[in-house]
Amino acid sequence: MNADLTDPDAVTLLISQVTSELGPVDILVNNAGAYPRIPWEQTDEHAWAHALDLNLTIHYRTSHAVTPSMVQRRWGRIINVSSVNARTGRPGLTAYSTAKAGLIGLTRSLARELGPHGICVNTVLPGAIQVDAETTLPAHHRTRPEDQITRQCIPRRGQPEDVAAAIAFLAGPSTSFITGQSLHIDGGWYLH
Template identity: 70%
Template structure:
């Protein structure tokens, strides 16, 4: 879990940044999880790995900012996906309980995140030149599950 959800991000960032440093421009957008701040029983390794993104993102932002490189994280909440049906029952949150914790009273759908990423263009914005003064941030896409 740590290798896939944290170590791989760290290695990928460090593998790609030399070219960004040379160009003195670059954007890194990590995909985290709302479980970082909410926690979830039986998902300790996953939540811990994703929490590592909250250390990786601002640290890389400080390290790479002088080279014109911005680093941010998008943190989706509970998005209903087909793959969750294959999880053991103890790892699946009851949808009704999840919805009660959110301001938007429905499950997140894949197109909520896809639309944000592809159509509404949060990630496209973050990787573009207009986001040159946004770095080290975490943006939640979670229906108001966590308010901060």
């Protein structure tokens, strides 16, 4: 099923379709977004609003759509996918980094609001994960892998499986006492 998550009506329809075909949503992984690199001096109101919508507001929409049934069943997991850039910042990614930092606030606030209903809400913050999409970036936006590795404690590229394992852990039944947390999957890039 596909939906334009920037359209509130499409989100409502998507959740309705999922629920009718698969049953109530128990686990929501908010992993949609975009990585627009726009220098600060070129960031206008439209670019700012668009980056926040794609990287923060859509997570509000999907979370808001699934939580009523989670509250009713008194169980659920919401895992937001943020970015290490929420904590480090990066030139050309001001709106993106701001939105990803907003996910940490959304996570903490939802954890407090939904925790009494048995719902755990956490965030994962991937670092430089090796994905096919990075080859589509213009060369001047790419970080050389060897330069990235020198920032990390673990000297290898992160893999999608590294992030997936953390999400699977947080989605599981054994994490009923973990909520409002931010888990970095970045090879020790940002130590906190």
